[in-house]
Amino acid sequence: MYIGKLxxxxxxxxxxxxxxxxxxxxxxxIPSNRGTVVKAEVTKTIFxxxxxxxDFIDDLVTDLKRQCxxxxxxxxxxxxxxxxxxxxxxxxxxxxxxxxxxx
Amino acid sequence: xNLKAFFLTAVSPxxxxxxxxxxxxxxxxxxxxxxxxxxxxxxxxxxxxxMMSETGVSAEEIGAIARAAQTNGGDNAGNLxxxxxxxxxxxxxxxxxxxxxxAEKLIYALYEKCPTGRITGLMSIRETRKYPVISGEIVKVTxxxxxxAKSLNEGTGESTGKSNGKNGDT
Numbered sequence: 001m002y003i004g005k006l007x008x009x010x011x012x013x014x015x016x017x018x019x020x021x022x023x024x025x026x027x028x029x030i031p032s033n034r035g036t037v038v039k040a041e042v043t044k045t046i047f048x049x050x051x052x053x054x055d056f057i058d059d060l061v062t063d064l065k066r067q068c069x070x071x072x073x074x075x076x077x078x079x080x081x082x083x084x085x086x087x088x089x090x091x092x093x094x095x096x097x098x099x100x101x102x103x
Numbered sequence: 104x105n106l107k108a109f110f111l112t113a114v115s116p117x118x119x120x121x122x123x124x125x126x127x128x129x130x131x132x133x134x135x136x137x138x139x140x141x142x143x144x145x146x147x148x149x150x151x152x153x154m155m156s157e158t159g160v161s162a163e164e165i166g167a168i169a170r171a172a173q174t175n176g177g178d179n180a181g182n183l184x185x186x187x188x189x190x191x192x193x194x195x196x197x198x199x200x201x202x203x204x205x206a207e208k209l210i211y212a213l214y215e216k217c218p219t220g221r222i223t224g225l226m227s228i229r230e231t232r233k234y235p236v237i238s239g240e241i242v243k244v245t246x247x248x249x250x251x252a253k254s255l256n257e258g259t260g261e262s263t264g265k266s267n268g269k270n271g272d273t
Contacts, residue, residue, distance in 0.1 A: 024134040039265045054132045054230050054244040058245070060225045065142040093135050 018083035032073035036099040038067040068099035113260035128232040133196040138225035148247040151216040159198030162188040189209040197231035197240045206242040217248035
């Protein structure tokens with residue numbers, strides 16, 4: 001009984017915790033003024049590799065612009081990663097940068 | 104197959120689902136890169152998109168299809184495709200293409216889209232549109248061209264504002 005529960009728990013942990021892999025990372029020049037950090041993240045869950053477009057990343061720039069009105073976002077670290085679960089995987093693109101209104 | 108069976112196949116949802124999946128390729132995202140974003144409101148931001156693509160061919164899939172035919176010719180073609188695939192091993196994004204220089208004219212296309220050169224929010228995307236055997240190997244660039252209100256009215260795309268190299272141009 002105990003072994004069964006342990007096995008089920010391990011299965012649940014294995015099922016819900018995905019294996020992450022990084023596809024690409026890029027960085028733009030970092031400013032001297034690094035006061036305000038802005039971050040945008042977009043994700044898409046893909047079932048059995050059925051993905052017909054990558055439009056989900058289009059919101060990334062808009063989101064960063066919205067967080068830094070009338071300023072310049074520099075030092076942007078873009079991380080593109082894949083988290084694989086059982087028969088489902090998630091694409092996640094994260095952009096973190098510094099908002100500078102005095103450039 | 105008689106006419107009735109053909110008609111029944113043609114109207115079945117499963118048939119059209121298979122056709123739909125076969126013709127609308129799956130999109131695979133390989134890389135995303137984001138450049139500096141200048142959101143200052145002293146100039147208008149005009150969005151643009153440039154896409155360059157080349158057809159990729161999967162020798163592996165050709166081999167699998169040839170073997171599925173279960174003929175001598177099919178087996179030979181499958182073996183040949185396996186040998187070709189051996190020469191295409193190694194790290195790669197998408198399928199091999201005939202010309203790897205298909206995206207080199209991107210810089211000229213950027214200049215055409217934004218003659219002022221004041222580009223911001225540049226996002227470079229490398230993706231694959233995958234179909235059976237072939238694929239579209241795509242390099243897409245989206246961004247914003249910064250233009251003054253005066254240049255917008257003139258429709259020239261040329262900026263009359265001073266460019267001192269510190270205005271957030273990428």
